[in-house]
Amino acid sequence: MTHISPPEIDEAGSTHARHETDAAAGSARRTANRITLIRRIVGKLLGAAVTLFGAATVAFLAQLALPGDRATVIFNIRAGQAIERTPEELAQINEQYGLLNPVLVQYVDYLRALVSGTLGMSYQQFRPVSEIILEQLGPTLTLTVTAIVLSWLIMVIWVTLTAGRGPRLSAFGAMVDTTAAGLPHYWLGSILLVVFALGLGWFPVISGTSTIGLLLPALTLAIPLAGFMGQATRAEFERTLQQPFIVTARMRGMSETGVRLRHVLRHSVLPAVTLSGWALGATISGAVIVESLFSRQGIGTVLITAVNAQDLPIVTGIVVLIAALYVVANLVVDVIYTLIDPRLPLS
Amino acid sequence: MTTTLVSEQDAAAQPRAADDVVLRARDLTVSFTRAGQQHQVVHSVSFELRRGECLAIVGESGSGKSVTARTLVGLTGAGARVDAGELSLDVPGTTDRVDLAHTRESQWRRLRGRRIGFVLQDALVSLDPLRPVGNEIEEALRLHGWGRRADRRRKAIELLDSVGVPQPEQRARQRPDELSGGLRQRALIASALALDPKLIIADEPTTALDVTVQAQVLALLADTKRRGVSQILISHDLSVVAELADQIAVMTNGRIVEAGTAEQVLRDPQHPYTRRLLAAVPGPHTRGARLSDLAPVTAQRHPHHDDGDTGPVLEARGLVKRFPRPDGSVATAVDNVSFTLERGQTLGIVGESGSGKSTTARIALALSTPDAGEVRLVGRDWSRVSERRRRALRRRISVVYQDPLSSFDPRWNTERILLDALPPGTPRAIRQSRVRELVEQVGLTDAVLQRFPLTLSGGQRQRIAIARALAPSPQILVLDEAVSALDVSVQAQILDLLDDLKRQLGLSYLFISHDLGVISHMSDDVLVMKDGRVVEHGTVEQIFTAPEHAYTAELVGVTSVAARQHPESLTLTDAE
Numbered sequence: 001m002t003h004i005s006p007p008e009i010d011e012a013g014s015t016h017a018r019h020e021t022d023a024a025a026g027s028a029r030r031t032a033n034r035i036t037l038i039r040r041i042v043g044k045l046l047g048a049a050v051t052l053f054g055a056a057t058v059a060f061l062a063q064l065a066l067p068g069d070r071a072t073v074i075f076n077i078r079a080g081q082a083i084e085r086t087p088e089e090l091a092q093i094n095e096q097y098g099l100l101n102p103v104l105v106q107y108v109d110y111l112r113a114l115v116s117g118t119l120g121m122s123y124q125q126f127r128p129v130s131e132i133i134l135e136q137l138g139p140t141l142t143l144t145v146t147a148i149v150l151s152w153l154i155m156v157i158w159v160t161l162t163a164g165r166g167p168r169l170s171a172f173g174a175m176v177d178t179t180a181a182g183l184p185h186y187w188l189g190s191i192l193l194v195v196f197a198l199g200l201g202w203f204p205v206i207s208g209t210s211t212i213g214l215l216l217p218a219l220t221l222a223i224p225l226a227g228f229m230g231q232a233t234r235a236e237f238e239r240t241l242q243q244p245f246i247v248t249a250r251m252r253g254m255s256e257t258g259v260r261l262r263h264v265l266r267h268s269v270l271p272a273v274t275l276s277g278w279a280l281g282a283t284i285s286g287a288v289i290v291e292s293l294f295s296r297q298g299i300g301t302v303l304i305t306a307v308n309a310q311d312l313p314i315v316t317g318i319v320v321l322i323a324a325l326y327v328v329a330n331l332v333v334d335v336i337y338t339l340i341d342p343r344l345p346l347s
Numbered sequence: 348m349t350t351t352l353v354s355e356q357d358a359a360a361q362p363r364a365a366d367d368v369v370l371r372a373r374d375l376t377v378s379f380t381r382a383g384q385q386h387q388v389v390h391s392v393s394f395e396l397r398r399g400e401c402l403a404i405v406g407e408s409g410s411g412k413s414v415t416a417r418t419l420v421g422l423t424g425a426g427a428r429v430d431a432g433e434l435s436l437d438v439p440g441t442t443d444r445v446d447l448a449h450t451r452e453s454q455w456r457r458l459r460g461r462r463i464g465f466v467l468q469d470a471l472v473s474l475d476p477l478r479p480v481g482n483e484i485e486e487a488l489r490l491h492g493w494g495r496r497a498d499r500r501r502k503a504i505e506l507l508d509s510v511g512v513p514q515p516e517q518r519a520r521q522r523p524d525e526l527s528g529g530l531r532q533r534a535l536i537a538s539a540l541a542l543d544p545k546l547i548i549a550d551e552p553t554t555a556l557d558v559t560v561q562a563q564v565l566a567l568l569a570d571t572k573r574r575g576v577s578q579i580l581i582s583h584d585l586s587v588v589a590e591l592a593d594q595i596a597v598m599t600n601g602r603i604v605e606a607g608t609a610e611q612v613l614r615d616p617q618h619p620y621t622r623r624l625l626a627a628v629p630g631p632h633t634r635g636a637r638l639s640d641l642a643p644v645t646a647q648r649h650p651h652h653d654d655g656d657t658g659p660v661l662e663a664r665g666l667v668k669r670f671p672r673p674d675g676s677v678a679t680a681v682d683n684v685s686f687t688l689e690r691g692q693t694l695g696i697v698g699e700s701g702s703g704k705s706t707t708a709r710i711a712l713a714l715s716t717p718d719a720g721e722v723r724l725v726g727r728d729w730s731r732v733s734e735r736r737r738r739a740l741r742r743r744i745s746v747v748y749q750d751p752l753s754s755f756d757p758r759w760n761t762e763r764i765l766l767d768a769l770p771p772g773t774p775r776a777i778r779q780s781r782v783r784e785l786v787e788q789v790g791l792t793d794a795v796l797q798r799f800p801l802t803l804s805g806g807q808r809q810r811i812a813i814a815r816a817l818a819p820s821p822q823i824l825v826l827d828e829a830v831s832a833l834d835v836s837v838q839a840q841i842l843d844l845l846d847d848l849k850r851q852l853g854l855s856y857l858f859i860s861h862d863l864g865v866i867s868h869m870s871d872d873v874l875v876m877k878d879g880r881v882v883e884h885g886t887v888e889q890i891f892t893a894p895e896h897a898y899t900a901e902l903v904g905v906t907s908v909a910a911r912q913h914p915e916s917l918t919l920t921d922a923e
Binding site for chain 1: 422425455457458460461464465467468472474475477486487490524538539
């Protein structure tokens with residue numbers, strides 16, 4: 001094609017100067033963006049540290065606030081019977097766990113255990129809390145991550161197929177979203193179990209650790225989440241379909257499917273990405289129910305046992321762990337968000 | 348009739364086809380079905396576009412011009428019904444024509460981008476804001492199976508270069524928000540030109556741009572035309588059209604009311620609508636004349652705010668305003684700006700986006716405090732005193748913005764909006780009559796009082812915004828781009844209204860606009876701003892006949908295109 005000569009474009013003769021100013025402005029803007037980005041990352045990491053520290057401190061204070069003498073509680077957990085203890089017996093426990101030390105010293109010891117990664121010793125099992133949690137963390141993480149991936153798949157396919165497709169189909173799609181979002185885990189899990197495991201026999205009734213056994217519990221968590229994220233995504237999807245750049249893409253000869261997959265989807269998943277950070281934490285609490293329903297191993301069982309037995313180091317450990325997962329998930333969400341939408345907020 | 352598309356060959360090598368009509372529309376009718384009812388929005392529109400020509404379709408909002416344009420690429424919209432005696436596109440190198448009235452969606456997709464390129468306004472939203480502009484151009488190539496990935500990348504850079512984008516390799520990797528308005532509009536045009544279509548449809552391609560950038564983009568389109576690409580230009584702006592068009596079709600209410608060569612239509616308009624449209628364009632030659640044929644309003648002057656002073660109503664000395672940027676550096680938005688607004692006069696502040704004119708307005712209104720310098724209102728301290736002490740003076744100065752809709756509570760009707768704007772202490776007995784008086788002053792009737800902002804037209808909303816600004820009986824109105832979002836005929840009415848009000852109420856205006864035509868029509872004195880500084884200050888005559896600063900000369904040069912159509916104004920514009 002013929003080259004359109006720049007001098008034509010700018011008769012005032014300022015073409016050259018303008019281009020140079022533009023280039024300088026562009027590079028200055030990029031440097032500015034990079035500095036803003038670094039500031040943001042540092043800010044996020046500091047924020048994450050503060051959040052974790054806060055969660056750990058609250059968990060520690062909760063221990064102190066519980067009623068009853070802690071040495072007695074520990075003794076009773078170990079013995080499995082509730083009786084009065086002699087002062088000599090209690091003194092030994094108090095000595096071992098430093099329960100008579102000033103609160104500040106106990107707090108520092110607690111933080112030290114936290115930082116060293118052992119998270120203290122379980123009263124009941126005489127093992128480091130970190131060991132007990134790590135054993136059970138794998139199955140739970142597998143379950144929640146699978147659930148989130150599944151919910152994304154369901155949500156994206158459903159929204160792409162139904163959003164902005166005329167009033168009837170769109171309304172039907174939105175209705176399904178709302179219904180799915182409102183399904184209680186316990187009820188949905190029972191139905192899936194009765195229909196697909198007991199009735200049709202496609203899946204094992206007791207999930208265990210098998211891959212095939214993972215599907216029903218993961219779906220139980222995924223379907224309500226898909227409905228919930230679908231509501232946010234659908235609204236954004238339909239808004240994006242009206243944007244001028246979508247018209248431009250069509251004017252280039254792009255098909256409806258192409259427009260939806262290549263342009264609209266990227267814009268419309270942003271709210272769901274933000275929700276996913278929250279969802280990881282939320283599905284871990286959902287996992288407690290689902291694990292017991294499907295007889296799966298996992299952190300849920302450990303938490304229930306520990307709460308019933310007042311095995312405080314384990315409860316504290318799980319609280320801190322869930323806080324840590326929230327923090328990590330939100331950092332990951334921030335990174336993904338920036339990858340999808342590289343525009344930096346200028347304010 | 349449906350033909351298969353032949354592969355593109357070098358246009359120059361082709362024998363000249365017998366029929367050089369690229370696009371022909373005969374009795375094109377478009378209607379939409381809404382709530383079971385048919386609404387016809389385009390009525391029997393006919394036109395022919397010849398090779399290498401530019402046909403401009405001019406009209407105001409709601410005229411059906413954009414619907415017509417979209418129909419030409421089969422994207423009229425959901426629920427649309429298109430009928431045509433003929434709607435056909437030529438096939439280069441043959442005498443065959445593609446029948447666009449009976450084209451399937453799959454066939455449209457092959458035509459869009461390859462045979463017909465489309466450019467929308469404002470590339471900030473017309474290019475995917477999350478993707479680098481290079482990808483958008485490559486996408487246009489990919490959709491039509493053009494070359495391999497690496498070739499497409501190279502071609503995209505070539506295209507950017509060919510539309511005058513400097514450092515194209517680097518620019519291709521940037522997103523629209525990282526490029527200036529002019530560069531991203533060029534990138535948008537490059538994406539439409541990617542497959543070398545012989546027809547480009549441009550829908551308001553320069554509307555969102557500053558005037559100097561607009562001139563560059565128009566020059567680019569003119570170059571494209573010179574290369575033999577036929578164009579359909581959709582615009583509301585007669586100065587844009589005058590620059591580019593060979594043929595002009597004037598559309599209103601879905602009909603073409605006048606069509607002819609650009610020369611005929613602009614110099615010797617036959618239809619009353621065209622005449623009104625041309626007469627409504629403000630410029631130095633329209634000073635003191637009415638732009639619309641609306642009867643003047645009468646307004647009762649309230650004597651209480653006339654305090655017998657004769658000094659200037661608003662004075663600004665050495666204003667400076669700085670803002671921190673996100674990276675910590677400091678931007679100077681307003682740099683040593685001084686002006687004086689005399690009683691009963693209009694001071695125009697003109698500048699492009701980012702020139703600091705709106706920040707200056709905010710400081711004048713004491714909504715923002717200057718970092719240095721001071722503002723005096725009717726001879727008294729204004730910018731340096733506390734808000735408590737300002738309150739007594741507040742009612743002397745009011746403001747009207749570009750978009751009144753966002754400044755109205757959508758749940759309040761007009762009556763409540765105006766009652767709310769009356770100064771505290773207005774006796775209950777006269778509140779209702781005062782609201783009625785305000786509505787009359789701005790040329791509306793009582794019926795409007797019970798309506799809500801959303802149900803009013805753009806012109807009516809702006810009148811209500813003016814009525815609200817007048818409610819406290821101010822001496823000064825700050826008009827910040829107050830007519831910029833309006834159609835030219837509505838703009839003409841509002842400018843006439845402002846002129847009436849100024850004379851009858853003895854108002855002084857601080858008139859802020861990017862549009863030099865509007866500024867020259869309204870102002871006594873003009874301040875030209877660029878990058879936060881005042882580059883020129885003088886009377887309208889000085890600015891237009893003997894601009895001293897190069898920037899002013901450039902600005903005057905590019906804005907006076909429409910004025911060139913009026914022989915009586917040639918003396919003004921030739922002097923540059």
